[in-house]
Amino acid sequence: MLVVMQAHASEDQIRAVCQKIESLGYRAHPIPGAERTAIGITGNQGEVEPGTLEEMAGVQEVIRVTKPYKLVSRDIKEDNTVIRFPGSTATIGGSALAVMAGPCAIESREQAFAVAERVARAGAQFFRGGAYKPRTSPYSFQGLGEDGLRILAEIRDQFGMRIVTEAIDHESLELVEDYADIIQIGARNMQNFSLLRRAGRSRKPVMVKRGMAATLEELLMAAEYVMSEGNYSVILCERGVRTFADHTRNTLDLSIVPAVQRLSHLPVLVDPSHGTGKRNKVTPLSRAAVAVGADGLLVEVHHQPDKALSDGVQSLYPDQFDELMAQVRQIAPVVGRTIPPIGSDPPLEPAITPRSKVRTSAPSLS
């Protein structure tokens, strides 16, 4: 159920409608748009009686939303969600292409800094790297944990990049939200609804990666789980689905980008590294992802891929990433995207770890 307010509805009117909804035992989600505010209604107990609300001051109409998703839908918020980060020019969902790069896993301070230095110089505004790794085998390297997060926080201080890293359970999420700027929910946890709810109670933006067998609707519903808890800063990410095709590790489904953009106001990125699993396919598919209209890229880069503790075979060499950025810079304008000039986010002044935490205040949303 969705209450669409009149264009000139006052703050008081909006507040009154929200209070009414809550008094009926539901939850109100006011979502301000460029022209008007809509108020989403969620709650388990069944159907709201629309009559009660339709006659309130400032209400234009009450829409029964038949699609299973509500808060992710363009019906409830027409304008694209743009996620901003305090103290940074970086955005996700706006006209600038969001480029996230870094190693699959943080292996050591040296490795992380070596890669960070190169991807920052090439123009990435976001640094990605796993501290908690969901691995198929219990005997594989599982990540450095909080030590990895500390290294990531240092990289933010040093290079001014925003940090995105994965949380795999409630415990790691507590730490990730302290240290990082974006909480990543991996493909294998896309329907770990308990984790999605927990991420929904965080102040930090959440990036949800598409599960290997997830339909578009299931991907949107995963985002809906996060939003239903009150966190509206959600980013979607296509990373390949599982098919019979064996020339790539997964089959990258770029058509989901325009499909998401049609139905939802949320930004959607593409990860050609996991999406192909092969280094020589990452650059062509990155170009394609930008050309199809994605809001950004997630690319694995490693300075010594052959020594990587995970996913080395799909990581670009830094020189290849430079080349990728050069190509992407040419395609972006064709689809109306900009890429911020290199160095637009100057390194923050050095900070000790506790301050890293303090500094990562909640992002603002437009």
Added chain:
Amino acid sequence: MLVVMQAHASEDQIRAVCQKIESLGYRAHPIPGAERTAIGITGNQGEVEPGTLEEMAGVQEVIRVTKPYKLVSRDIKEDNTVIRFPGSTATIGGSALAVMAGPCAIESREQAFAVAERVARAGAQFFRGGAYKPRTSPYSFQGLGEDGLRILAEIRDQFGMRIVTEAIDHESLELVEDYADIIQIGARNMQNFSLLRRAGRSRKPVMVKRGMAATLEELLMAAEYVMSEGNYSVILCERGVRTFADHTRNTLDLSIVPAVQRLSHLPVLVDPSHGTGKRNKVTPLSRAAVAVGADGLLVEVHHQPDKALSDGVQSLYPDQFDELMAQVRQIAPVVGRTIPPIGSDPPLEPAITPRSKVRTSAPSLS
């Protein structure tokens, strides 16, 4: 790495090898078989030097296990794992077919008892029903939580059936292991490695359902996660995979049953309810599952499917379940299976809830 002990190796010799392994910084998993004991070695730090162990008393050979799974493998344990339950004749993995039946979700005491009475009478030795439901939509019925678990415990007391129910996160797992006899890990959490590890630290058997896009190896690796933490009572369950085929909700892949049995000593069940998503397909596919050689069935039954809060469309009516059991009883002997006569587990004497917990002692393993 696997240490195979000689057939006549003494308890002391086995203990000494385990201590040596642990002193090297690894973890030892002694697994007694009908003829000899094998000791699995797990640990993150790399390769063990086999020489150290090969010369110890009672050791027959040290095998480098090249497959990524170790503890689940028949290489490490030739005989089928048979899971037994204190105070019950029910087994899983032995010659008796394990039939688990019940509603998708526990909706109320009345509903649960109505279904339980019928499936117990038809010969099911296990009662299934969700107290925590992973639902695609955050707005759908999410289960009764601990209230549902209490109802399940009462059903065990009343009807003598063992209880299987799903845990969706660490918090619910704590409760499920208190109340239930088998902890179910759902398809959507098959690669929630944090949850698998936690289940591996439980004393209760764990049933891992195959993920919608999981390969055989990934399914075995999920079981390996549980076993690597020391819990060897693991049951696998095929429940359909995602394909292009649209005449059923999922495509039930019965060929995985002989494939699992070839590679692993763990029991493997089939869930034709989720595997087809259509009531009229459940009985034919249940027959097929028994004929293919599955160790048991997981079947949804509801006394009023049209009023079910979830998955009603795939739940059998109690009369249909009677008929299914009648057919299955005829096919089981062809594949060397028995079905215990009805009433072989008499109802336990009534017990108050706290005692329900006490009574569910850890199962024994053979």
Added chain:
Amino acid sequence: MLVVMQAHASEDQIRAVCQKIESLGYRAHPIPGAERTAIGITGNQGEVEPGTLEEMAGVQEVIRVTKPYKLVSRDIKEDNTVIRFPGSTATIGGSALAVMAGPCAIESREQAFAVAERVARAGAQFFRGGAYKPRTSPYSFQGLGEDGLRILAEIRDQFGMRIVTEAIDHESLELVEDYADIIQIGARNMQNFSLLRRAGRSRKPVMVKRGMAATLEELLMAAEYVMSEGNYSVILCERGVRTFADHTRNTLDLSIVPAVQRLSHLPVLVDPSHGTGKRNKVTPLSRAAVAVGADGLLVEVHHQPDKALSDGVQSLYPDQFDELMAQVRQIAPVVGRTIPPIGSDPPLEPAITPRSKVRTSAPSLS
């Protein structure tokens, strides 16, 4: 569009309706059922005006068929189609299970006879073997062509089995319909509509194998192509579909058997040899296919699988086929099926090749 005649409608009335339909520029397909006759209307030019027909003598009702398939549908023919063969007790679609066995390809007279002798003795009433092989590589063995067909005809004479073999184009179909009893359209040609139409103009029954990515509806539409040309003796065959699963060559989708039987009157067989691609999975999945209710099996048997020119890895040894038949004989009665006793079709008296052709008259349909 479907005209359902009254139960007591006379032959003259039926004929009159057919003539009316044809005079309107459509094609009439009278299909006699146990209780009443239905007349299917097909044609490209659009919608028939039902009024014209509804008022004719003997017409009960005119049904607009909204599903894209008509002639394959149970709407048009309620009773199962049973295909009979002149001079043989073998049937397909009746209560008897149809077992088709033989090598993937006819390699030589010696090989074919060696296998035929064993599968006939084990109780197969149909002999299968390819004379024209659709091979992925142009450099692989492509079959013996007409020489292979001659060998097959000899096997019919010698052992009394009916012959099923694949046609791959119009040219081979001409020959296959001369020599064989059933024309097989392979999975790769399931949407070779030109070939389907040509098969529809043959007097011999046609077995259509499901394409590797075919939905249920597409499979039924392939049969519809054959029937739309006037050949109503069509057999469907599930042989595995392509998915991400890698423990078998294809994923055998047994749920399509009850799905076909619900919608269509046509018989449906299962081919567990191609469906799994692994010898050790053929017997378990054959048991499952019978238990799920299939009308028959298609099984590859080779007396020297390791020397087979194609698909040896999935062919059973004759002894394994004996064992398979023994198991299948036990399961068949549970699903109301019989297996004809061995030797129920005595060998025909020896015949020279030309007579083989003459003898294979068109089958009758009930």
Added chain:
Amino acid sequence: MLVVMQAHASEDQIRAVCQKIESLGYRAHPIPGAERTAIGITGNQGEVEPGTLEEMAGVQEVIRVTKPYKLVSRDIKEDNTVIRFPGSTATIGGSALAVMAGPCAIESREQAFAVAERVARAGAQFFRGGAYKPRTSPYSFQGLGEDGLRILAEIRDQFGMRIVTEAIDHESLELVEDYADIIQIGARNMQNFSLLRRAGRSRKPVMVKRGMAATLEELLMAAEYVMSEGNYSVILCERGVRTFADHTRNTLDLSIVPAVQRLSHLPVLVDPSHGTGKRNKVTPLSRAAVAVGADGLLVEVHHQPDKALSDGVQSLYPDQFDELMAQVRQIAPVVGRTIPPIGSDPPLEPAITPRSKVRTSAPSLS
């Protein structure tokens, strides 16, 4: 088996090696490259003894080709195959992007000309349109047949575009090769090996579309079938594969473009119309296809999509195609592609139908 000739090998030496190969009962396929000539050897009868050839004059080495494909491989021909058309500047596989546009089916002269006029004006050098339509239903519009081909020939005369149209069997292929410039083998016939062989005996270039469940290797082997008969002008085309994803009709697998280009010298196009099945996805995915590096596009355009007899829902309006071309023109240079200026192929002088046939001489290959 592949004979690599020395860089300076004479014509006589090449001819002698070919004769030797043929005298051994095999087939020789001399394939001239920029630096040297290679000679492929094909034939069913087994392995060639390399010794015989290795010592001949001008031979550098004899390579056993272990991959199942030979003639399609870059091992045998390092340089890209570029297909040229007599009397036209259009090429496929060179630096110019090949754009093929037109309606799904030729419905009438008026419709075909209306569309042709617009796509020619927008810059397409190839006109596509079906005269023989493989339709899932036997009752759907099946194409105009030879009448459609005549219309296509007129369009070539009028607008100077080269014609690509589908052949569905031997009979239609005879006609298609008379009237058209490129013979299309549709996805459903990708493993109709009899048709592929027949196309291999044509002088006209053949475009093979990827089957809905075809692996990369199977696609290459389909091309190998054509080439093994002596026709080296083969074009591959990705048109989406079948997966569980339901937001598009098929899942367009753009990663196959760099994968093909790595293994094969053949050009590879992308068909985003069938690949998505939705008009609003065609332009974004066309941009992506060019960005990934495809050699061209196949796009459905209809002047009245809502009245189209087939696939209207995925056909662009002419104005949308103009916009697509404008976008594609901007992306092409980033990947080193050119798009020929509009009007670079002036209309041929009017010709009567018989001359249309005469004029379409065989293309040259580089």
